[in-house]
Amino acid sequence: MAIASPSTRPPAGAPDLHVDGVDHLAFVTWQPRATVEFYTQALGMPLVHAITATGWLTEDYPDFVHFFFDMGAGNRIAFFYYFGLPEEDAPSDLMHRSRHLAFHVDTEQELLAWRERLKAHGIRVTRPLAHELIESIYFDDPNGIQLEITRPLRTMSEIDARDAELTVRALADVAESPRPSVEAMWQRKAELIRKTTEGAGL
Numbered sequence: 325m326a327i328a329s330p331s332t333r334p335p336a337g338a339p340d341l342h343v344d345g346v347d348h349l350a351f352v353t354w355q356p357r358a359t360v361e362f363y364t365q366a367l368g369m370p371l372v373h374a375i376t377a378t379g380w381l382t383e384d385y386p387d388f389v390h391f392f393f394d395m396g397a398g399n400r401i402a403f404f405y406y407f408g409l410p411e412e413d414a415p416s417d418l419m420h421r422s423r424h425l426a427f428h429v430d431t432e433q434e435l436l437a438w439r440e441r442l443k444a445h446g447i448r449v450t451r452p453l454a455h456e457l458i459e460s461i462y463f464d465d466p467n468g469i470q471l472e473i474t475r476p477l478r479t480m481s482e483i484d485a486r487d488a489e490l491t492v493r494a495l496a497d498v499a500e501s502p503r504p505s506v507e508a509m510w511q512r513k514a515e516l517i518r519k520t521t522e523g524a525g526l
Contacts, residue, residue, distance in 0.1 A: 348392060348400035349425060351469055354411045356389070358466035359403055366445040369393040372400065395427065403467075414468055424470035426460065435461060435475045457484070490516050 353359045363369045374391040386406040393401050414420070429435055435452060439461050442449040449463040460474040494513035498504045 345397070346399045348402045350390070350402045350404065351467065352409075352412075353403040353405055353467045354409075355466045356391075356403070356405045360391075362466050363393045363401070366442060366447060367393075369395055369401070401425070420468065420470055424462070424472055426472035426474045429473055429475050431475060432459070435459065435473060438473050490520070 360371060364371055370393065372392050372394045374389060376387075376389050378387045379385055380388070386409050388404050388406045390402060390404050395401055415423070429438065432452075439449055439452070442461075442463055447463050449461050452459050452461055454477065457477055457480060458474045459477055460472045462470060462472050464470055490513050491509075494509045494516055497512050498509045501508065
């Protein structure tokens with residue numbers, strides 16, 4: 325499986341299409357009151373829009389309210405409340421931790437101030453955890469969605485992008501093999517690095 329280079333350009337005459345950040349992320353809630361209080365009071369995000377609809381796409385589509393909070397920088401987080409929809413079972417712990425939303429701050433001071441604010445609202449929050457390029461705190465919203473507030477430890481560079489391309493190329497190759505493993509991915513990445521350096525005459 326080939327991974328397209330980030331520098332690939334569209335054919336001549338084609339429109340230069342690109343997206344401009346995130347408009348909104350959408351989730352489902354069964355606790356609208358707790359959700360509104362959490363996002364407006366604990367996180368200070370204004371409630372900016374709500375849609376009410378019946379029979380949205382098909383006749384059996386449930387009636388709902390879809391409401392939006394402003395996260396800043398033109399980004400929003402939104403929730404659906406479906407009338408009469410039974411609550412789903414909670415995801416496994418691994419899936420809960422993997423599917424999360426991270427908010428950005430610039431400094432350690434801001435990160436620690438957010439941690440104290442969350443604790444003051446009675447929200448369980450982790451200590452700051454550093455991993456590679458970022459340091460983060462983690463906590464849950466009333467719907468069991470894991471949230472993260474993160475700050476950069478250093479700026480991402482061109483070296484990071486080149487390394488990521490090699491890593492994901494190796495991952496794509498190994499993930500399609502009969503027995504994928506992280507060791508096999510590292511071996512494949514080493515092969516790709518050797519090919520790259522040999523091709524460059526290094």
